[in-house]
Amino acid sequence: MKARARGMPVIVYRLGNQAGDRANAAWNPQDLTLLMLQGVLRSGQAPRLNWRLEFTPVDFTSEVIVRAMAQLSLHAGKIFHLVNPQPISFDLLCDWLSVSGYTLRRVDYADWLVELRQLAEACQPIASLLRLLEELAPSGGSQYFGQLSTFDSRQLRAALPSLGLESGYPAIESSLLAVYVARLAERGLLPRARRNTSGGALLGKVAMVTGASSGIGQAVAQALARDGCQVALVARRADQLEQVRQGILAAQGVAVACPADVTSRAEVEAAVARCRSLLGQPDILVNSAGVMYYTRAFSGLTHLTDRTIDVNCRGLVHTVEAVLPIMLDRGGGHIVNLSSDAGRAPFPGLAVYTGSKFFVEGYSRALRLEVASRGLRVTCVQPGDVRTPLQACRDDADSEAHKEFSGQGKYTMLEPEDVARAILYAVQQPPHVGVNEILVESREAPI
Ligand SMILES: NC(=O)c1ccc[n+]([C@@H]2O[C@H](COP(=O)([O-])OP(=O)(O)OC[C@H]3O[C@@H](n4cnc5c(N)ncnc54)[C@H](OP(=O)(O)O)[C@@H]3O)[C@@H](O)[C@H]2O)c1
Structure with a gap:
């Protein structure tokens, strides 16, 4: 500031943590974030830490400095904070490492230090990490890692377009982490990940499956993972x-629970954000x-009809x-909606359910017309x-309607895997093919 007062053209850059560059992950070997990454992956343990990691790829920092200096008349006299405005939680980073093929065990910070001390004898970076931790956090992890400095980066954000950096501050997301881990592993600085060995037609795609805890959703999730999603x-x-998730991991697939x-719209948005951070943008939804409850329209079970x-x-x-804004932005994606044969024909004892599936059909058809020209596909699957x-008939449902109208015991029903195969067929087609509807029923019970 004194130089500025004397008329010198000065720009002040205040840097947060600098990470490796985005092409090669060339990284200061003594940097705490890199050493922590090495400590976690070499020990196979993820310490419980309330830490929000903030870092900026160093190539972005150098671009900002060089470009701002080239426009001194515009930027002289300013202070730019290069501190990432969107830090990520250490927990999320460890989750990402787990889904990317590293086996990690959650441990207490103190137990992790014990493990590091054993590794330090044979591993120089771990010895450096221990020294740093003893210096920075002598009385335990929570005190040091719990602090995160925040800086006002409005001045920098406002200047980015004039610096030709319209795409904004680099986000700490799955694609950046994947480059870092791959490049560092190539140079032997990190252990290599256990690879996803399932190599089907959908390898590398990201799918989000709702209702994945049971029935058709579970079978679809497993089938997609087997095919490389x-x-x-x-x-x-x-x-x-x-x-x-454990079943998918045991079969060498990749899955994350959200x-x-x-x-709840807020919970759905949080699940999509978790998917984006850990796996990337969803290609398939x-x-x-x-839910389905046997209730005749006059049975008065309003809590079930509302549900x-x-x-x-x-x-x-x-x-x-x-997910739609993400898919539209990218100009591609496939939405598969579980309708039902009750989305094509009415079923007694299921008036509201039938209505809900007619809604799914109408909504999906209109949606398809709106987004087909933008590269998206919408498939309605109509199982019997x-x-x-x-x-099953819930205790509070209309048991008489269930007895009279349910197909249970009357013919051989489909298995969830039968529906999963139909869905796999739809999502494996080349991009110009739209499998818009699939009616898949028990052979013995056509509508
Ligand atoms: N089974 C059939 O005969 C049949 C026939 C035609 C169409 N379908 C359709 O296929 C789909 C799957 O049915 P299914 O037979 O697989 O049923 P299911 O085995 O009972 O599974 C239903 C799934 O939906 C989830 N779910 C329910 N309410 C939810 C909520 N509020 N938020 C998030 N998840 C919720 C459940 O998970 P949580 O309980 O853990 O939340 C579960 O994973 C449904 O849309 C159904 O209408 C089924």
């Missing part, structure tokens, strides 16, 4: 989702969350509306009776 599993029961109630409309209609719209928990 990375799958975000959505439903309310986190414990069930974790079981499905618990959410689809009737399968809407399988749904049917909330989950089957509103819930489906919530997820479509949450499938042997899943949906077919």
Whole structure:
């Protein structure tokens, strides 16, 4: 500031943590973030830490400095903060590493330090990390890692377009992390990830499946993962989702649990954000969350009719509306909606359910007309009776209607895997093919 007062053209750059560049991950070997990454992956342990990581790829910082200096008349006298305005949580980073093929065990910070001390004898970066941690956080992790400085970056954000950096501040997201981990592993600075060995037609695609904790959604998630998709599993029961996820991981697939109630727009948006951070932008959305209660229109079970409309209609719209901007932005994507043969013909004992599936049909058809020219596909799958928990009669449902109208015990129902195969067929087609509707029923019970 003194130089500026004497008439010198000065720009002040205040840098936050600098990470490797976005092409090669060339990174200061003594940087804490890099050493922490090495500590986590070499120990196979993720310490419980309330840490929000902030870093900026160093090539972005150098671009800003060089370009601003080339426009001294515009920028002299300004202070630019190069501190990432969107830090990510350490938990999310560890989740991302897990879904990217690293096996990590959650441990307490103190136990992690014990493990690091053993590794330090044979590994120089771990010894450096321990020294840094003893210096920065002598009384435990929570004190040091709990602090995050925030800076006002409005001045920099306002200047980015004039610096020719319209795409804005680099986000710390899955694609950047993937480059870092791959390049650092190539140079032997990080261990290599266990690869996803399922190499089907959908390798590298990201799919989001609602209703993945049971029945058709679960079978679809498993089939997509077998075919190479990375799958975000959505439903309310986190414990069930974790079981499905473990099954997919055991089969060398990639999956992440994103618990959410689809009737809540906020929870759906949080699930999509989690999918984007951990796996990337969804290429495929399968809407399988749904409920079905046998209730005749005059049985007065209004809480069940409300629930049917909330989950089957509103819930489906919530997820479509949450992913649609992403797919439209990218000019591609496939939305698969679980309708029903009750979306094509009325079924007694299921008036509101039938209505909800007619809604799914009408909504999907109009949606298809709106987005087909923008590169998107919309498929309606219309299964007949499938042997899943949906077919059970709840205690508070209309048991007489269930007895009279349910298909249970009357013919051989479809299995969830039969529907999953039909969905796989639709999503594996080349981009110019739209499999718009699939009616798949028990051979013995056509409508
Ligand atoms: N089974 C059939 O005969 C049949 C026939 C035609 C069409 N379908 C349609 O296929 C879809 C899947 O049915 P299914 O047979 O697989 O049923 P299911 O086994 O009962 O599974 C339903 C799934 O929906 C989820 N779900 C329910 N309410 C939810 C909410 N509010 N938020 C998030 N997830 C919710 C459940 O998970 P949580 O409980 O963990 O939230 C579960 O994963 C439904 O849309 C259904 O209408 C089924």
